[in-house]
Amino acid sequence: MAPRLFLVLVLFAVSSLELGVQGIGVNWGTSASHPLPPPKVVELLKSNNVSKVKLFDADPLVLESLSGSGINVIAGIPNSMLKSLSSSKKAAESWVHDNLTRYIAVGDEPFLQSYGGQFQPFVIGAMTNIQIALIGAKLENKVKVVVPCNSDAYLSESGLPSKGHFRPDLNKTMTQLLTFLSKNRSPFFVNISPFVSLHQNKNISLDFALFEEGAHARKDNHKEYKNSFDVSFDTLATALSQAGFSNMDIVVGQIGWPTDGAINASSSIAETFMKGLLDHLHGKVGTPLRPQKPPMETYIFSLLDEDQRSITAGNFERHWGVFTFDGQAKYHIDLGQGSRNLVNAQGVEYLPSRWCVVNNNKDMSNVTASSLQACAVADCTALSPGGSCFNISWPGNISYAFNSYYQQHDQSADSCDFGGLGLITTVDPSVGSCRFAVEILTSISTSLPSTILIRTALLTALYISLWLVEFAW
Numbered sequence: 001m002a003p004r005l006f007l008v009l010v011l012f013a014v015s016s017l018e019l020g021v022q023g024i025g026v027n028w029g030t031s032a033s034h035p036l037p038p039p040k041v042v043e044l045l046k047s048n049n050v051s052k053v054k055l056f057d058a059d060p061l062v063l064e065s066l067s068g069s070g071i072n073v074i075a076g077i078p079n080s081m082l083k084s085l086s087s088s089k090k091a092a093e094s095w096v097h098d099n100l101t102r103y104i105a106v107g108d109e110p111f112l113q114s115y116g117g118q119f120q121p122f123v124i125g126a127m128t129n130i131q132i133a134l135i136g137a138k139l140e141n142k143v144k145v146v147v148p149c150n151s152d153a154y155l156s157e158s159g160l161p162s163k164g165h166f167r168p169d170l171n172k173t174m175t176q177l178l179t180f181l182s183k184n185r186s187p188f189f190v191n192i193s194p195f196v197s198l199h200q201n202k203n204i205s206l207d208f209a210l211f212e213e214g215a216h217a218r219k220d221n222h223k224e225y226k227n228s229f230d231v232s233f234d235t236l237a238t239a240l241s242q243a244g245f246s247n248m249d250i251v252v253g254q255i256g257w258p259t260d261g262a263i264n265a266s267s268s269i270a271e272t273f274m275k276g277l278l279d280h281l282h283g284k285v286g287t288p289l290r291p292q293k294p295p296m297e298t299y300i301f302s303l304l305d306e307d308q309r310s311i312t313a314g315n316f317e318r319h320w321g322v323f324t325f326d327g328q329a330k331y332h333i334d335l336g337q338g339s340r341n342l343v344n345a346q347g348v349e350y351l352p353s354r355w356c357v358v359n360n361n362k363d364m365s366n367v368t369a370s371s372l373q374a375c376a377v378a379d380c381t382a383l384s385p386g387g388s389c390f391n392i393s394w395p396g397n398i399s400y401a402f403n404s405y406y407q408q409h410d411q412s413a414d415s416c417d418f419g420g421l422g423l424i425t426t427v428d429p430s431v432g433s434c435r436f437a438v439e440i441l442t443s444i445s446t447s448l449p450s451t452i453l454i455r456t457a458l459l460t461a462l463y464i465s466l467w468l469v470e471f472a473w
Helices: 014-018 038-047 060-066 079-087 089-100 120-136 168-183 194-200 228-242 267-282 367-375 396-408 450-472
Strands: 010-013 023-028 052-055 072-076 143-146 188-191 218-220 223-225 250-255 297-300 355-358 422-425
Touching: 023 038, 038 060, 052 060, 052 297, 060 072, 079 089, 079 120, 089 120, 120 143, 120 168, 188 228, 194 228, 223 228, 228 250, 267 297, 355 396, 367 396, 396 422
Parallel strands: 023 052, 023 297, 052 072, 188 250, 250 297
Antiparallel strands: 010 143, 218 223, 355 422
């Protein structure tokens, strides 16, 4: 999964750890131009009997909505605070005072390779100071500090779990981290993505990633592996053992399957994966290296789609949600509601039923350039190869780009201008599975800093220019 710009440290509720509770939770991200209002999200969680949620920051509005809900919460510390927490006990004490006396906190993936080691020097210091602050607040027996790691923190050159080890560049820091976790009886948090492994490795079959019974099994010594999840999990288990921490508990902090934006990213495939994963976890069979010992807890990634997530790792990054951006179930799995279908968000308020499309009566010689300009800011990832809108013909794909920009800018009239090429319509232009969305009505500003817009424009143009030009011909 693509890196999120959030800090590393996690504070995890002790009660579930000490009791050895195994459960399913969800990740709730808020990187959206028009996020579903937090009270609506909490209603969505409760309606589907979700009892555990993991956040990527400590947004006061989100935490306030969760307060009194009965939902166990893991909340986040921003990456921007890592250096100050590492160097200042006072900063750590202040954060604990402002947050942990009321809430539990989490962080994410400080050792991700794409970060280039920029956070690694501060991890241990920040952990230590947070722990000291917890002791000062008399919370050390109620809250645990952990560091979620992406699965790229460990590897096996041969692909065999029995040869697993941590990345050499992490050896010193990882030893310090594992010693800290062991001393404080904390679990190891890991984010596992069978989809990304499939996306990057042609030697992995789709059936193997999806827990399909007919998948070709892998042999490792006298153990047999039938799915990607067990391979990754046991590679980590071996790495922990090699480091001298063979009995350390593991929590899966993120795992899921995207539904759009890439080949093999669809709702039907995601449903197959999720049902296979949940059956595997509920069966409590564990893995070949850890039989009858599944992860202590597993957090599905993710609850909702987020149209502002970084697409550096791929356009699928904005489509991890079990629910659409507006809280509508894409498929049906058991998150805790049992045999009932998932319950959709209720009473969602939308902008008016208006869309922006290309005006076919205008000279469209420059329309591709206008669509590139739109997609540099808006979300056009569904147009990418394998996406739900990839097969709509020109100029339908241009209209999709225009509408995405128009909706992101709250349907302002000037956001459907495009040099006179745009046309506002009340007729839904959606085609088949390609949905032309109408955004949620929200009071949150959708404006973005110019530096983010410029960077996004450059990245997005690389992804979309080829196929827009192709359709133009």
